[in-house]
Amino acid sequence: MLKKTMKILLKIFCFIILFNHSALANQANDFNNWISSFKSRALKEGIKEQTFDAAFKNVKFLERLLIYDKRQPEFIETTSVYVGKRVTNQKVLKAKKFIEENEKLLTKISTEFKVPKEYLLALWGVETNFGVHKGKVNTVSALATLSFDKRRSEYFSKELIILLKLLDTKKISYNSLFGSWAGAHGNFQFMPSSIKNYAIDYDKDGTIDLVNSLEDSFASAANYLSKIGWNSNYPWGQEIVSSKQIDPNIITTDARKLKNSYTKSKWKKLGISNEILFKSKTKLRLVRPDGSTGPLFLVSSNYEKLLHWNRSLRFAISIGIFADKIKNEI
Secondary structure, eight states: OHHHHHHHHHHHHHHHHHHHHHHHHHHHHHHHHHHHHHHHHHHHTTOOHHHHHHHTTTOOOOTHHHHHHHOOHHHHSOHHHHHHHHOOHHHHHHHHHHHHHTHHHHHHHHHHHTOOHHHHHHHHHHHHTTTTOOOOEEHHHHHHHHHHSSTTHHHHHHHHHHHHHHHHTTSSOGGGOEEOTTSOBTTTTBOHHHHHHHOOOTTOSSSOOTTTOHHHHHHHHHHHHHHTTOOTTSOOEEEEOOSSOOOGGGEEOOTTSOOOOBOHHHHHHTTOOOHHHHTSOSOBEEEOTTTTSSOEEEEOHHHHHHHHHSSOHHHHHHHHHHHHHHHHHO
16 A cells, blocks of 8 residues: 555656646746747847847846745835834944945035935935845846746836847946846846936946946936936925824825825815925825825825835835934934
């Protein structure tokens, strides 16, 4: 009986191995076919064949990225957990020390682009822990894998085309092509479209280097916020507590479905009061990332600019809270 059972288990084990091997082989063939098809698209977009071949020379299908794409912490962690992991006293003190040691550069950039330095430090701190974790994933492999996957294929395909064009025009170099699982790159995790639209060669050395050059990195981040309409006269927002029941239909719980913003007079009628935010002229919006429970935030138009960086309510809140804490320390 034991021998019979062992034979059955061995057959099942062999079947699983053969099935997985076959599935992987099919996946590899499908990916290679996709690369051939994508190459045709890239060449039609005007990308040089040698640029494409050089970029795809060592490209690999990274299956694990598909899991990361479906389990992003911005959407599965509660606000308190998400913010607590990213905004710590240790990181605030580290930001303060960096500002003290780089005051001249940060003041110059902050003044030129009209973006407070504390927001730049907060973005840097959350995105890559001040440059410690810029990512080690091959950027072309990441974007190719996510382009091949059907879930958000067109978005990542467009980003990959932009990346190839940046390589074609030598605005970025092959040597720096590594970053996050989603294809984001450098100290501030710029996607290729952000590099194209906002990155600048601030140190004037002929190359945009968002990995090793703090000048290029910080100036590009400041330029990004400036170009999309950052207003340094407005605070980002603040957590509030309301004594009145608030209509859930006016509370934003999804960054992809922003609810109406109102003037301070309208909010006062609805029982919401905040003297700091009410000093600004911008319309305000209520957000609650955790749905029907969790903290409630009244936010300004600057908060919405942070959503351009990462379309996550929790991400933008963490940047705002981090920036406030840094400001209180400097």
